Amino acid sequence: MTTLRAKVTRDVALGVGLCAALGLVVLYLILRAMFLAHFDDEVREDLRSIANVTNVSLDGKIGVYWNTDVLTDFGMHGDKLFIVLNREANDTIEVSPLLEGSDWRPSFAHPRGRPVLLDHTLADGRRFRLAGQRMDAQWGWDENTPTPAGFKDVEVVVIAGRDAAPLDTALQHLATLFVTVGLAFTLLAGLVAYWAARRGVAPLSRLTADLEVSPIEQRTREFDTSGPTEVGLVAGALNRQVGRIQMALARERRFLADAAHELNTPLAEMRTVNDVALLRPDDLPRLQHAAEVTREVALRLGDTLRALFALSRGESGRELPQWIELASLFDELWAAASARYPQRNLRFVYDVDATCYAPPLLLRGLLKNLVDNAAAYAPPGSEVRAASREDARVTTITIENSAPELGAEDVVQMFEPFWRKDSARTARDHAGLGLALARSYADAMNVELEALLDAEQVLRFTMRLPHP
């Protein structure tokens, strides 16, 4: 696993190295071209030096009148050479000492004009840069000597130049220098990048260390968001996530505590009924009563456990949807609910001719819990109303009943597991799981379930089931 520091160091070093290499190569090429141009200028200067001393006499004889004391570089131990050829460049008129004994005759077919640059390597391996030009040998020794009458220009080929070794060495040194500079720059960039990355990731390292201090669920203080923006954003996001996790854990703990309490109370009832009955083992009516109460409580306990199981299933269940006729479903649900609360004398008024597209078991679970809730808590003798509306895209179902004791704050909490209007949980035939189950089924169906308490204290549940 690579570290961020190593990655940043490597990337920066590579990037800087490539940029430096590119820059240095371009710079080297520019300098090399300048060096070569300068060198060639010097070679042309050498050519001019020899051209100046290449003279023709009145009888047409050509001579190169150079003084070894002046043009020492053209001497035997110098680093320059020249050769003067006849017009056809097939006969040597004069050569410098370095070419004496050599049978080298350059084939120079260039016309008159600007000097032409040539390369030549001596037998000893030395490379020479030369300039050659076809020109007229000059009359006299200086410009002031008048040209005699009948003088005819004589064309010659003059070639002169110098050893290219200094140029090659200079270019080699330049290349070495640039490579060294490039490598040093890359190394330095890597070191700077390493140091900068180390400094840069230090807040991240501190954040990581802080994260390791305590488990998320036990964390009591927030992550520090005062560092660099990027780390501050991560810390802020962590704080939000930790908050959400802790809220979820708190909700889960509350749910478990509620569930434990919900199961504890019927257990306490059963145990106490039996303990009290056994105080008088000879009192048969009391024992019989205890048995009946125990059975009743056990049945209620079973309902609570089934609701808890349903809650866990509803939250994870998946079922294929299909078209469902709501009228027959509501007939069935209301028959069951009214049989459960016959003494409440409720009236169920419903107009649910629509069809909807939903997973059948989940929809039944959702509507059953809403209908049961209405049947259990609507004021005795009141109406429970249900309606449906279907358009091209969605079926909307509403179930409503009067809820005079509810407040707006209750509507916010009523989907919480084990919530009851009265915290005492006096309504022993309800565990307070019905609406939590309804929400769970709605969530599993991905259906929006909305509760609204209007100004007339009518509690209305609305579901919108989209069509396929």
Add this chain to the structure above:
Amino acid sequence: MRLLVVEDSLILRENLVLGLRDAGYAVDAAADGEEGLWAASEVDYDLLIVDALLPKRHGFDLIREVRARGRPATILVLTALGAMMDRITALDLGADDYLVKPFDFDELLARVRALVRRRYAQPASTIAVGSLSIDTSTKQVRRDGVDIALRPREYALLEYLARRRGEVVSPRDIEEHLYDDGAELSSNAVEAAVSLLRKAIDRRGEQSLILTRRGLGYMLRAE
């Protein structure tokens, strides 16, 4: 001894009352916090057994209010809330004991006995008054080592007088501590109960252990 059970679960309430009455206590019951507070304010109970999650008024709030009104009754919290913080809160508010549901009824009875002893600042479970010995845990009464069989009501009267020995106890006090709301009281119920108790514990020809202070009440005397 007269107890008040404040519990919203009908099953628990009925059975607590039944079991405690079987154990010889006069027991009243209330189904919610408001009713419980009203009863605790009206009657000088020896012990309140209070659920925490009560309708209308939370059990802890009831305890706070009872203590604020200076009622001397000991208080036992009987609740499904078993968390440490709940226990601490209840005890700090003035509860004397805390029992988590579900509970063993015998343990509840033992705690009730202990709290009644505490109510009268008598840590021992046996009360000795002269030659009379009353074991409050077994409800056994002896005089000079001889067992005396008493009916529950007579026993309750003797225990109450013994707990307040040396004091003149008014008939109204006796009524309040021996008879719960469900009892049908005749105008001379206390006098009749004292008379029956005297017959059971007194020796023939000797002065009664229970003295009558005319117009004031009764007093259990040490011989």
